[in-house]
Amino acid sequence: MAKKLMKGSEAIGEAAVRANCKLFFGYPITPQNEIPEYMSHRLPQVGGTFVQAESEVAASNMIYGAAGTGERVFTSSSSPGISLMAEGISYLAGSELPVVLVNIMRAGPGLGGILPSQADYFQATKGGGHGDYRLLVLAPWSVQEAADLVQDAFDLADFYRNPVMILGDGLIGQMMEPVEFKENRVPCKPLKPKDWAATGCKGDRPTNIINSLFLDPQVLEYHNQKLKAKYDTMSRDEVRFTEYGTGDDYDLLIVAYGTVARVCSTAIEDLREDGIKAAMVRPISLFPFPYEAVRRAAKKAKAVLVVELSCGQMIEDVQLALEGSRPVHFYGRQGGMLASPEEVAQKAKEVLAGTSQEVRHA
Amino acid sequence: MQNDVIMAGFGGQGVLLIGKMLAYAGMHQGKEVSWLPSYGPEMRGGTANCTVVISDRTVGSPVIQCPRAVVAMNLPSLEKFESSIKPGGLLLINSSLIAKEPGRTDVKVLKVPANDIANDLHNPKGANMVALGAYLGATHAVALEEMEALVRETFASKPKVVEANIAALRRGYELGEEGMK
Amino acid sequence: MPETVFSRPEALQQVTTHYCPGCTHGVIHRLVGEVVDELGLRERTVGIAPVGCSVLAYNYFATDFHEASHGRAPAVATGVKRARPDLIVFAYQGDGDLASIGMAEIMHCANRGEKVTVVFVNNAIYGMTGGQMAPTTMPGQIATTCPLGRDVSLAGWPIRMAELISTLRTPAFVARASVHAPLYTVNAKAMLKRAFQYQVEGTCFSIVEILSTCPTNWGLPPAEATAWLEDNMLPYYPLGVFKTPGGEDRAPLPLGGRIGASHAK
Incomplete structure (x- = not known):
């Protein structure tokens, strides 16, 4: 495909579509509104679904539900909205569900401002929600790289069964630069069948339960250690610079x-x-x-x-x-x-x- | 080789559009480009502006504090950006709307009565095209033919607009080239 | 030859639940299980479990399940259904979950007309956290966070969710039923079946509010809890169909008023 001049927000949306993501759930917040706006007209063209949620809290739980079916799903927001999504993000990580989240950071704390910032680094890399979990966090420096990383993010999310966050700033969202989408892109990770998904329990197979509740402390500790081992593997294999x-x-x-x-x-x-x-x-x-x-x-x-x-x-x-x-x-x-x-x-x-x-x- | 410019004016003067067209034409000519708008409260009311970078190499900072050129379409834009221009750079003023004399003596000042020219050409909305043409004439950041092709592509559904805008672009280009002599 | 005349629905697991004696969650689970079986939906059903007493519902149903965070089951259900419209999706929620922390999610899920079914269990109290006041707690009812009884001048009046949802313009099936006595239970099953049927047909959002007892947190023996429900909740929470997708919003109460429960008094 020839190079096209695209706004970062639109390139991020188009990259998700090209990664075969057909589902978007989100809530308006400046300065990333171009992403949901783009998805709202683009997804119906490819047979996908766009839902404007009643809040970021709801949006984060909608992507949690959608991801549990094994379908690719994505959302975007900006700093105060990501704080509201922290609930869903923690559950997504705890339930080991693959989703891609985009945070177009704006200045905080609180309502802050709507101009570019990088003040959500701690929130993105050290937690943000409750509990021992990690997101894979990727930070693009150009519109082209944003488009490439979004596509990689879906593969990484599926491979690790973990939420992946694209951490950008207002500049990445608003800037226009040439973008090229490669035809026949090869996934950056091998993709496995999602036999864990909750899609209806056929015949004798045990029920698939998407869950992060483990009331037995020994079982939860085992779960925590399993997650830790996964994060260690990411730390070994997914360093990019x-x-x-x-x-x-x-x-x-x-x-x-x-x-x-x-x-x-x-x-x-x-x-x-x-x-x-x-x-x-x-x-x-x-x-x-x-x-x-x-x-x-x-x-x-x-x-x-x-x-x-x-x-x-x-x-x-x-x-x-x-x-x-x-x-x-x-x-x-x-x-x-x-x-x-x-x-x-x-x-x-x-x-x-x-x-x-x-x-x-x- | 890098050209960078801040284009500024009232919302509605079409400065974001000519900035995008500059970036597009640069891309079509095989250059590396970036286009960065101001956004937020600035967008509503006051001045709109965008920064365009056209380079032979990967664009470094898309944020330009000291641009090589400023295109000021109205007085607030002149007042906001005049002091930021790199010494030896270009200050292009829409003299139809700006009566004030710029204070800088270390930059090339090019006065173009963009609105008057556009009106003379019976294309009152084309002041931005005059300014874009003048910028190209003064800097040769992108070839005129490349921009004309883009105008034809952009306004393909409106042949009258194409011809009117190309006339505005060419008149601006002539003034830009003359002004640099 | 012995003949099986009563068995567990296939949509339920062969396990013992953790519910307290006299609690009607088990009855409601069974009704949902029977309806899922009768409509032949088990292999394409995904349930959404809430936070509350029924947080472990995924251990009791023999269908795929999705645990939700507190109040968000309708949002999770929306995600599942939009991702896979071919699945039958039901959320199972209590009154603290649905009518307090999850008020926004249930109202907007209903208002969008998501083709999902919500089973809303209203027992007028927070059960799992130990008997705190719920949005549905009755005036004067004692709870651990209103030890002198609910003061409506401070806490407001109990929220009637079925009525509230039925005010929305979007077509929906909204009903309230009870399971405190057998005949009511038969009616509750009929309401649940209609609710699931509307989803199977892709017609509309459906919700059945079911009045339920909580002897443990009400501080009453099970039989007295049943009578308390009938005396206090039924007059305030009338049973019936509040809205149907066809538009006949307030159909007559199917049971024609009170039907004799086994009064323990």
């Missing part, structure tokens, strides 16, 4: 994800023109986080700079990765303000000149 400029020498390593990493890539170019050598590791999977890649890349650097549209969340994973071996600095914008290449370059210069304060925990 890219490196930028790490082939050359550099004094500063930048770690950033999503569209902020785009800003940083321009900053790195600008810095090189000024004779300052910087490189970047961009995590694509936020859970699992590319600890080893960050650790390895930091060895060539004198210092590490983390850039986020938050007060500093991913920085904790970077610090875990480095185990104190390099000073870690932070540059963040909040409230929906964007970081510019000039600001990042300025901060990078301060870090290398020794005029920036290292982030340490008292």
Whole structure:
């Protein structure tokens, strides 16, 4: 298929359709309304179903019901809506159901604002809902990558029987860029029959029960350990990242994800023109986080700079990765303000000149 | 080689549309492009604006704080973005609606009476096309032929609109080229 | 040769339930099981279990099941039915689940006209959590969170869900029945059967509210609980069909008023 200029929101919707997802349940919230709007006209064209739920709470439970039948299903929302979906997400993880969730992050806390943010990193990667669970979290930095990751997300969700979250920001949703959908795409994971699905109990087969209730603590502990083993497998097999400029020498390593990493890539170019050598590791999977890649890349650097549209969340994973071996600095914008290449370059210069304060925990 | 521009004006002046057309034409010409609108409360009422990047390489930041060019279709847009232009960059002003003299002396100022030209061409809605043409004439960010082809494609169902907009585009392009001489 | 005259429905598992003595959940399970059997639906039925006393319903029905979070069974049912319209989907919910935390989900599920069936068990109290006040608790009724009895000036009046849902314009089958005495139970089964039939035919959303006893949390022996239901709940929660998809919204009560239950007083 030829390249098409698409809004990120539409590309995400189209990618889901191309991943053979025929079901969408969601609730309006800015800045991701283009996704449900796109699905509401696109799904009927392919024999699918779009339902506007009465709330995000209901939407998260509708996808839970739909996923229990083994059909591919997806929803999208933005930060306050994801908080409401936390109930359904916890149950989806506990019941080991495959769904794809999109969070187009906006600034918080509370009602916050409607402009881009990365302040839901903790919520996405460390929990959000109750109980010991993990989502696979993928963060695109371009519209094309958003389209590719959404399609991969359905395969990963099916393979692991686990919810997968696409964590984007307002920029990814609103931006238009060329997108190409490959014909005859091969799934990124082998797909198994969904013999666990609740689709009617034929003949003598035991009933299939979609459930996360285990009143016997020994049974629940076994279930928790089984989930943990699955998350460990993801941590081993599903780490995704890219490196930028790490082939050359550099004094500063930048770690950033999503569209902020785009800003940083321009900053790195600008810095090189000024004779300052910087490189970047961009995590694509936020859970699992590319600890080893960050650790390895930091060895060539004198210092590490983390850039986020938050007060500093991913920085904790970077610090875990480095185990104190390099000073870690932070540059963040909040409230929906964007970081510019000039600001990042300025901060990078301060870090290398020794005029920036290292982030340490008292 | 990278061209980037912020196009700004009142909602309804069609600045988001010409920004998209610029991105489309750039893509058709084999360039890497991004189009980023302002959104939210800004969208309603005040100024609408979008940032377009056209590059020979993968587009880095789609957010441009200091653009190489600004197209200001109204006074609030001029006041908002004039100071951000890169030194040596281009400030394209719709002089039909902006009487104020810009203060920058380190950028190339190009005044185009876009609304007057559009009215003269009996295409009062085509001021945005005049401005787009002028931007192309001044920067050659995308070839004029590529943009004309896109206009034909975009307004295919309305042949009169196609011809009127191409006339507006060409007139703007001439002014843009002349202005840079 | 001995002849089997009474057996468990195939749609129920051969297990003992955890329900308290005198609780009518077991009766209602059986009625649902019989209806599913009689309509030949077992192999294409998916039940949705709530949070409440019937949280373990999936252990008692011999159909595929889906556990829901508190109040969300109608949303889960919507997801299942929209994903697989060929399945027969029923949600089984109590009054705290449906009329309190799940009010939005039940109303919107009904209003969208989802082709699912809801079995709504109203026993005027939170059972599983230990006898707290429900939206359906009767005025003056004592519960652990209204130890002096429900004060309607503070807690409002009990919510009549069947009446509330029947105000929606969307076609639906809405009925209220009771299982506190045999003849009522026969009627309750007939209502459930109509409800499931409407779903089989793809006609409309259907809900049957069934009045039920909770001797444990009411603090009454089973026989007295039955009488309490008849004396206190029946006058406030009238039985009958409140809405049918054809539009004859308030059909006459099928039982013509009160029918003698075995009064223990």
